[in-house]
Amino acid sequence: xxxHFPDSSTVQGxxxxxxxxxxxxxxxxxxxxxxxxxxxxxIDEGKNIDNRPVEASSLDDFNAGSSRDDLxxxxxxxxxxxxxxxxxxxxxxxxxxxxxWEIVTYMANVLIRCxxxxxxxxxxxxxxxxxxxxxxxxxxxxPSPPAEIIFIRILEIIRNKGSFHYGQYFGxxxxxxxxxxxxxxxANHEGKTVLLDIWPNTNGNTTGPSRRMATRGVDKGAKNxxxxxxxxxxxxxxxxxxxxxxxxxxxxxxxxxxxxxxEQSNSYKKPT
Numbered sequence: 001x002x003x004h005f006p007d008s009s010t011v012q013g014x015x016x017x018x019x020x021x022x023x024x025x026x027x028x029x030x031x032x033x034x035x036x037x038x039x040x041x042x043i044d045e046g047k048n049i050d051n052r053p054v055e056a057s058s059l060d061d062f063n064a065g066s067s068r069d070d071l072x073x074x075x076x077x078x079x080x081x082x083x084x085x086x087x088x089x090x091x092x093x094x095x096x097x098x099x100x101w102e103i104v105t106y107m108a109n110v111l112i113r114c115x116x117x118x119x120x121x122x123x124x125x126x127x128x129x130x131x132x133x134x135x136x137x138x139x140x141x142x143p144s145p146p147a148e149i150i151f152i153r154i155l156e157i158i159r160n161k162g163s164f165h166y167g168q169y170f171g172x173x174x175x176x177x178x179x180x181x182x183x184x185x186x187a188n189h190e191g192k193t194v195l196l197d198i199w200p201n202t203n204g205n206t207t208g209p210s211r212r213m214a215t216r217g218v219d220k221g222a223k224n225x226x227x228x229x230x231x232x233x234x235x236x237x238x239x240x241x242x243x244x245x246x247x248x249x250x251x252x253x254x255x256x257x258x259x260x261x262x263e264q265s266n267s268y269k270k271p272t
Contacts, residue, residue: 011037011040011098011103012098014033014034014036014037014040015033015034015037015096015103015106015107017029017030017033018030018031018032018033018034018036018037018107018110019110021033022034022110022113022114025117027113027114027117027118027260027263028114028257028260028263030110030113030114031110031111031114031256031257031259031260032257034107034110034111034114035107035111035249035253035256035257037103037107038103038104038107038246038249038250038253039249039250039253041100041103041104041246041250100246101242104242104245104246104249105140105242107249108137108140108245108249109140109141111133111137111249111256112134112137112138112140112141112150114260115130115133115134115137115259116134116150118130118259118260118263119131119134119153119154119157120153126157126161127259128163128164128165128166129165129166129169129255129258129259130259131154131157131158131164131166132164132166132169132170132174133169133252133255133256133259134150134154135150135151135154135174135179136169136173136174136245136248137245137248138150138151139174139175139176139179139241139244139245140241140242140245142176142178142179143178151178151179151182155182155186158186158194159186159192159194162192162193162194162195163194163195163196163197164194164195164196164197164198165197165198166197166198167197167198167199167200168200169248169252170198170199171198171199171200171229171233172248173244173247173248174198174233175233175234175236175237175239175244176237177234177237180230180233180234183196183198183230184227184230187223187226187227188223196226199229
């Protein structure tokens with residue numbers, strides 16, 4: 001049987017293994033191979049993927065709709081909900097070319113599936129970084145009903161916990177206006193206090209946009225700075241989303257895998 005197993009040293013093999021392990025519920029291994037496949041793409045290779053026309057997709061022969069629908073585990077037309085309202089990803093056959101756009105899109109969806117399953121595990125406490133990484137990736141699926149379900153779940157966890165720490169990544173990778181508006185709403189809410197630590201502390205003190213933002217008991221100056229920072233963040237929304245996701249996955253692959261540190265799977269060590 002081993003001779004028919006995909007060769008993990010190739011991009012095609014890594015993609016196949018990521019999909020295989022994801023379908024089998026071995027999410028740590030799926031993440032390993034998904035990140036390995038993406039790591040073969042350089043930022044230069046991905047610089048034009050955001051301008052790739054849908055018509056150019058090799059999937060058009062299969063009566064494709066949008067490219068997001070083609071490559072997503074969470075196709076709005078193919079998902080169903082369980083009794084609690086959570087969606088059930090459907091198994092599908094995906095046809096991919098070696099186009100960087102398709103590789104990034106499909107591997108991002110593998111990671112979304114894995115991170116979402118981790119988020120909903122009953123015996124674990126959701127980690128802020130894992131939630132933040134998931135939120136970053138679902139920008140690629142936005143707007144769609146499944147992505148909305150995931151984002152609403154993330155917001156629910158943040159409100160229940162009373163805090164959210166994602167300062168190393170939020171300013172660089174979270175630009176979706178709908179997401180930013182929801183965080184503005186949390187910051188302006190006068191009910192339960194929620195501490196939002198979403199701006200990087202670059203100067204070592206607690207002034208400027210790096211200051212943590214709570215929803216109660218904070219001075220007006222801090223709220224104004226938070227509002228200004230959010231507006232600046234929204235102005236970055238014109239960045240190419242696929243290139244942004246490629247950069248995110250390339251620069252933070254070990255941090256993403258760390259979310260699965262306690263999951264049983266194949267070993268995956270950071271090279272020295």
